[in-house]
Amino acid sequence: MTDSRALDDAFEELERRADAVTAARPFELPRAPASRPNARLVPIALAAAVVAGVATGAVLLVPNADPGTTTARPGASSSAPEPVVTTTPPPAHDSPEVLAERLQAVLGDLATFVVTERGPGATRMTLPASPHSASPDVGAQPGRQVGASIGGTLTSAGVTGGFDLVVYPGTTGERVGCGAPDEPGCTVRDLPDGSTLAAGQVALEGSGVTNEVKLVRPDGLVFIMHVSNRQSPKGLGPVLGAHPPLTVEQLVAIATSDRW
Structure with missing residues (x-):
């Protein structure tokens, strides 16, 4: 019994000393066993590959799309807007038909007209450089027709009369004047845009009267219009009214x- 008691005391002394030694050391958690380096890399790599594959597929689904291209919303037009093409209208002297359309646009509700004659505006002749430059055997060269002209009857405010209109490209710097120096009421003046204008009234045989206007623009375009109370502004045909259907100011x- 004595020996057993002594043995127990000895073990208690050893435990006390052991506790005293471990108490002086810092407390440490037991280390986990080292894991294999490739154990978690495989699922991580697979997850990264899946994410990359999804992102790449979103781009590749768009034909000819670069990375970062935003696809259009359903219903939205992906094509660029078509450029607006503007067509320059033909000049008024391009043909008698164009001249008639332009005259109607200018007149508006002021007057109506019926075209019975149409043709070129003028005939341009080419003169030789000097009287001796052409051979005696060479005859006169035919002229070149330019511009357009129309004629017929015009009605305004219930009054009908004859009219003619001539428009053709002339010479830059050309000026107009009255048909005869003694025309009553004919005046010539320069306009602010550089055009020259001649307007007035011509007395015809009998009781005929013709109002006329002549305009030359700075680019050389010539505009001539006559309106008469006779069937023809040149004095032919019967008298259709007491006065021309349009005044000089209206022309x-x-x-x-x-x-x-």
Whole structure:
């Protein structure tokens, strides 16, 4: 019994000493066993590959799309807007038909007209450089027709009369004048835009009267219009009314319109 008691005391002493030694050391958690380096890399790599594959597929689904291209919303137009093509209208002297359409646009509700004659505006002749430059055997060269002309009857405010209109490209710097120096009421003036204008009234045989306007623009375009109370502004045909259907002032407004 004594020996057993002594043995127990000895073990208690050893435990006490052991506790005293471990108490002086810092407390440490037991280390986990080292894991294999490739154990978790495989699922991580697979996850990264899946993410990369999804992102790449979103781009490749768009034909000809670069990375970062935003696809259009359903219903939205992906094509660029078509450029607006503007067509320059033909000049008024391009043909008698174009001249008639332009005159109607300028007149508006002021008057109506019926075209019974149409043709070129003028005939341009080419003169030789000097009287001795052409051979005696060479005859006169035919002229070149330019511009357009129309004629017929015109009605305004219930009054009908004859009219003619001639428009053709002339020479830059050309000026107009009255048909005869003794024309009553014919005046010539320069306009602010550089055009020259001649307007007035011509007395015909009998009781005929013709109002006329002549305009030459700075670019050389020539505009001539006659309106008469006779069937023809040149004095032919019967008298259709007491006075021309348009006044001289109205002819000036027509000639200087910006719709030509």
